[in-house]
Amino acid sequence: MKYNIEVNPTNNSKLSELDFNNIPFGKVFSDHMFVADYYDGAWRDLRIEAYQPLSLTPATMVLHYAQTIFEGMKVLKSPDGIPLLFRPEMHAKRFNRSAHRMAMPDVPEDLFEQAIRELIQLDYKWIPDVPESALYIRPFMFGNDPYIGVRPSDRYQFIIFTAPVGSYYADPVKLLATSQYVRAVEGGTGFAKTGGNYAASLLPQKEARAAGFDQIMWLDAVEHKYIHECGTMNIFIIIDGKVITPATEEGTILEGITRDTFIHLLRASGYEVEIRPVSIDELIEAVDAGKVQDMFGSGTAAVVAPISHFHYKGTTYELPEVANRTISQQLKKDMNNIRSGKSEDLFNWVKPIALAIEQ
Ligand SMILES: Cc1ncc(COP(=O)(O)O)c(C=O)c1O
Known part of the structure; x- marks a missing residue:
């Protein structure tokens, strides 16, 4: 119409x-x-x-x-x-x-x-x-x-x-995982882009900044164990060549359009993408075993924001050198090229706006 x-x-x-x-x-x-x-x-x-x-x-x-x-x-x-x-x-x-x-x-x-x-x-x-x-x-x-x-x-x-x-973000981000505050609970408004979700994040965010971090890594509200998202970004983790991103079915995570785009691009390039609950313990175990190759935030603003390290219960966990993160760097390039019309739009994602007037 x-x-x-x-x-x-x-x-x-x-x-x-x-x-x-x-x-x-x-x-x-x-x-x-x-x-x-x-x-x-x-x-x-x-x-x-x-x-x-x-x-x-x-x-x-x-x-x-x-x-x-x-x-x-x-x-x-x-x-x-x-x-x-x-x-x-x-x-x-x-x-x-x-x-x-x-x-x-x-x-x-x-x-x-x-x-x-x-x-x-x-x-x-x-x-x-x-x-x-x-x-x-x-x-x-x-x-x-x-x-x-x-x-x-x-x-x-x-x-x-x-x-x-x-x-948007110039530098890699440092995350603080905490059980002191929660962002979303099943049955709540976590999946909605509504002002209250952001208002409730301001104090935790302010305290995280004062402690030297860029963002909170939100954990689930019941067990304080499962990774949800960070700031205004969804989270991707690459462990042993497998890409993992938290599942959104519970309605506690904003379903990012960049997240969905990355899932499609990664699968089209032959990567295995697991969409499932991922716990902070699993992440820490993988970091300790040297199996984490990449961890990054995805969102419209930054596209990809590499996570340089995260802090949990008194320990800081270092993640691999950003310069070596070939998969996420490629994803960022691919998405930027597709959305600016510089590479083929295989999924029909890009919608041109006809200009009636002389440019
Ligand atoms: C809370 C939250 N999570 C994730 C995202 C990423 O979503 P998108 O990729 O659609 O920008 C955003 C940004 O819109 C957000 O505000």
């Missing part, structure tokens, strides 16, 4: 103020945003307008009860300048899985994608050409009834804005 989106372009572009070689992360936003309002049971007033502050009453429900979800994806340019989306339907589906868990309305997948396309058609000049840079897309939705009381909101706003971003 084709939706009617009213477009009101701004006369006041900020593009000339941006130095593409020096983009501060998450602080610069493109000229426009897409907005839709949900009321009386349907999405209405679909529009693209200037990026601008929102007007909310103090009673706006999301500010009190955190009924909010988001997505994060990137658009890159092909060598001939065509904006490319990477697996947008996967993001739309995950958005709706999050929406369902948070008792929010679905956004039709075709509306989700059309809104992104029209927004990028207007702001394509904000896509950086600089290597490792991209235009980050942030769709989000929140309950905006002006109401005090715990129930699902009747009204919602769905907004998409974009932000040019440079490269």
Whole structure:
């Protein structure tokens, strides 16, 4: 279905103020945003307008009860300048899985994608050409009834804005595995991309940083034994040539789209990939036996973030030299080449955005 989106372009572009070689992360936003309002049971007033502050009453429900979800994806340019989306339907589906868990309305997948396309058609000049840079897309939705009381909101706003971003993690990451805090429990919201999951991670993250680590390596909430994920990344471990990534069936791990992409790419290259629970004891045993070849985080932001070491119960476990990690380096290259249109897209993941106007 084709939706009617009213477009009101701004006369006041900020593009000339941006130095593409020096983009501060998450602080610069493109000229426009897409907005839709949900009321009386349907999405209405679909529009693209200037990026601008929102007007909310103090009673706006999301500010009190955190009924909010988001997505994060990137658009890159092909060598001939065509904006490319990477697996947008996967993001739309995950958005709706999050929406369902948070008792929010679905956004039709075709509306989700059309809104992104029209927004990028207007702001394509904000896509950086600089290597490792991209235009980050942030769709989000929140309950905006002006109401005090715990129930699902009747009204919602769905907004998409974009932000040019440079490269993400420069250095390999150091993880702290702890049983002091947990991120997600079966029956909870771990699989949903909802604000509360991130809010609850802030104190543990702050304490981990103060102790000299970059991220927490989250363990399961019951036995404090099974590895879940870290920061905003899923985890991959390569032991004896076998690739292992924690299973997500319990609903305690965010199902990363990069994770799914890597599973496909690895299997297509002949690697054995095991998707199963993996315990910290198994990992430590393998490190002690010298069998761990690689351990890395996967996510849209960093693609691959090599994990240099992790700390657990007073001991620091060193992982192999990052320079020797051929599999994850290759994965990063392959994914970057596919999503920027530089190598063949065997899985049909890349969706070009036609530009109506002269580039
Ligand atoms: C908690 C969490 N885990 C994993 C990921 C990785 O997901 P993706 O590969 O879709 O970016 C993210 C980022 O979106 C995240 O926020």
